Amino acid sequence: xWDMTTDPQRWLLAxxxxxxxxxxxxxxxxxQRRQCRQLQQQAAALAxxxxxxxxxxxxxxxxxxxxxxxxxxxxxxxxxxxxxxxxGQVSAAQLQAAKRALFILSxxxxxxxxxxxxxxxxxxxxxALPLPQLQYGLLALGDSQYQQFCGFGRxxxxxLQAQGAQAWQPRIEVDNISTNPAALAQWQAxxxxxxxxxxxxxxxxxxxxxASTAAAPFPLAAPMQTWTLAARQHSNPGSQGGAVYYxxxxxxxxxxxxxxxxxxxxxxxxxxxxxxxxxxxxRSYSIASSAQxxxxxxxxxxxxxxxxxxxxxxxxxxxxLALGExxxxxxxPHPGFRLEDxxxxxLVLIGNGTGLAGLRGHIRQRIQNGEYAHWLLLGERQAAxxxxxxxxxxxxxAAGQLAHLDWAFSRDGAGKVYVQDLLRQHAPRxxxxxxxxxxAIYVCGSLQGMAQAVDTTLRDILGSAAVDExxxxxxxxxxxx
Ligand SMILES: Cc1cc2nc3c(=O)[nH]c(=O)nc-3n(C[C@H](O)[C@H](O)[C@H](O)COP(=O)(O)OP(=O)(O)OC[C@H]3O[C@@H](n4cnc5c(N)ncnc54)[C@H](O)[C@@H]3O)c2cc1C
Ligand SMILES: Cc1cc2nc3c(=O)[nH]c(=O)nc-3n(C[C@H](O)[C@H](O)[C@H](O)COP(=O)(O)O)c2cc1C
Numbered sequence: 001x002w003d004m005t006t007d008p009q010r011w012l013l014a015x016x017x018x019x020x021x022x023x024x025x026x027x028x029x030x031x032q033r034r035q036c037r038q039l040q041q042q043a044a045a046l047a048x049x050x051x052x053x054x055x056x057x058x059x060x061x062x063x064x065x066x067x068x069x070x071x072x073x074x075x076x077x078x079x080x081x082x083x084x085x086x087x088g089q090v091s092a093a094q095l096q097a098a099k100r101a102l103f104i105l106s107x108x109x110x111x112x113x114x115x116x117x118x119x120x121x122x123x124x125x126x127x128a129l130p131l132p133q134l135q136y137g138l139l140a141l142g143d144s145q146y147q148q149f150c151g152f153g154r155x156x157x158x159x160l161q162a163q164g165a166q167a168w169q170p171r172i173e174v175d176n177i178s179t180n181p182a183a184l185a186q187w188q189a190x191x192x193x194x195x196x197x198x199x200x201x202x203x204x205x206x207x208x209x210x211a212s213t214a215a216a217p218f219p220l221a222a223p224m225q226t227w228t229l230a231a232r233q234h235s236n237p238g239s240q241g242g243a244v245y246y247x248x249x250x251x252x253x254x255x256x257x258x259x260x261x262x263x264x265x266x267x268x269x270x271x272x273x274x275x276x277x278x279x280x281x282x283r284s285y286s287i288a289s290s291a292q293x294x295x296x297x298x299x300x301x302x303x304x305x306x307x308x309x310x311x312x313x314x315x316x317x318x319x320x321l322a323l324g325e326x327x328x329x330x331x332x333p334h335p336g337f338r339l340e341d342x343x344x345x346x347l348v349l350i351g352n353g354t355g356l357a358g359l360r361g362h363i364r365q366r367i368q369n370g371e372y373a374h375w376l377l378l379g380e381r382q383a384a385x386x387x388x389x390x391x392x393x394x395x396x397x398a399a400g401q402l403a404h405l406d407w408a409f410s411r412d413g414a415g416k417v418y419v420q421d422l423l424r425q426h427a428p429r430x431x432x433x434x435x436x437x438x439x440a441i442y443v444c445g446s447l448q449g450m451a452q453a454v455d456t457t458l459r460d461i462l463g464s465a466a467v468d469e470x471x472x473x474x475x476x477x478x479x480x481x
Contacts, residue, residue, distance in 0.1 A: 046082045047084075051080060052081045053098075053100045053195070054083050054102070055071060055083065055085070056101065057086060057087060058086070058087040059116060060114035060116075061266065061334055064105060064106040064139075067104050068104045069084070074191065074198070087156075088117050088119040088120050089472070095131060096129065096130075099135065101137075102139075103136060103138045104138075105150075105152055105153040107153060111148025112152060114152070115477070125156070130163055131165040134165040136166070136168070137168050137169065137172075137190045139172045140157070140172070140173045141174050142173065150171075153171060154171070178282050224330050225329060226326045226328055227252060228249065228326050229322070229324065229325055232248070235299065236388065239381060240382060240385075241353070241380070242303065243302045244299060244353070245317070245318040246297070247318075248296070248298075249296040261296075261331045262291070263362045264338040264442075265333055265338070266334045267298070267329045267331055268332050269328070270282045282330070283312075283313035283314075285300060286299075286355070286361065286444060287361050288389075297361075299354045299357040302318050337479040339365065341474060343369070345373075345439055346374065347373070347375070348441045348442070349375065350377045350378075350419055350454055351379070351443065351444040352379035352380065352445040353379070353380060353445050355444035355480070356389065356445075358444035359378075359444050363376070367396065367401050372401045372402065375403050375405075376393065376404070377406045378408070380407065382412055384412075420456070423454065435462075440470075440477070441475065442477050442479075443476075443480060
């Protein structure tokens, strides 16, 4: 038994701490409500006045979405009432009612639909829907290193044509928008010619943007920034898997305020070109820290191809770049993986390998916000070597700042255990968190293998319709690569 203190100073201190905590929660809640209202107001403002135009995007890591948001502003200024929607939220009735539409569609996986278009892919694409009234333009984003180049954009285009919709001009395809932003000139020409958008004169790139964005008629990327490598540590010595390093990047000293990002966002890092005339595509990395941490933390695995040749960016970041040296990056909003409306929900966080990075960003952000209802399920190879941020995670668990921590190690013992097996073991808890506590699910790490198996398992446990509903509500989000 313990005695309750009668010391008034202690009571005062406890009351002050409780009040401060309640105030912090209130500030966070109000800020999120304001952001949500702003988004709703922006969407409502875009849909005001003029002739109606449907603008639908399919985007996994945010590039198609950013382009759609930009185009929506230009179109609204040109007098259109723009209905801006992720493709997965577009209904058959909306398509049949629309006379004009624009589609900005990325491809994911192996020629697949991005997550925010999956419902369109499963419910609308397989059906016949006469659309003879519809005129449209379609911009497909992709990367020709993948076999199914612009596969999803091509599939939607073929379907629209089969329904009798008429394209203003052939589909525009952009091969790797990071290195080829000038390809968007054709897209701008379409908007100017068919939708009376004012041409963008010269370069509109934000101050500080460098060559990669300068030629874009609608510049996409945030300004490039120069950060420095402040710390680096080998996270898994002795592991059978590829070496993983934990990195910390410090903001430019001249910067008055640390550039802001939200947990879930990405950095695009520009590795140095091998030859001076070569242009190298930036590589994306999930940010493992919150903006309040002040530094960008990364978890980077050294990759190599089938011949054993080292991956360009991952080796440069983990081996060549010296402490204190500069590196160029852009901070990339990743709306599909941010907390947004889920900030106050319990979170089921599922990942493998370096996928812990994107999940840790959320955990740190939430702990800083006083939210502790998160359950972390992680897959790696060996308990003895591969527990990235292991001590920190154990400390969160001990302090009650993490509800559950479950590891699956695939190389320990006879039976291989993967993160999807953990989900099956804990199916009752999963159902309770999702069905009774309204939890959201975040998945980060490898697409092949992990994320696909996790998706199948979630559908087995919760039911496919329920998982589709979670997707539609933004309660199932993925940062998988
Ligand atoms: C959204 C997202 C988040 C990511 N987060 C992380 C993370 O947190 N940690 C982490 O370690 N990695 C992460 N990655 C992977 C990372 O971006 C790099 O792909 C990885 O580090 C390998 O890059 P590299 O330059 O070392 O290898 P590369 O030199 O790119 O070679 C690796 C393989 O990719 C192929 N390849 C080469 N160039 C390209 C190209 N331009 N486009 C497509 N394929 C190409 C090569 O054929 C080779 O098989 C993430 C990727 C994405 C898309
Ligand atoms: C994991 C992964 C899978 C991809 N698969 C394809 C593909 O099959 N075909 C293709 O053309 N592009 C593919 N891409 C390239 C993306 O379509 C391209 O980077 C696009 O600009 C991303 O836009 P978003 O940010 O709107 O998702 C893939 C990219 C990633 C990271």
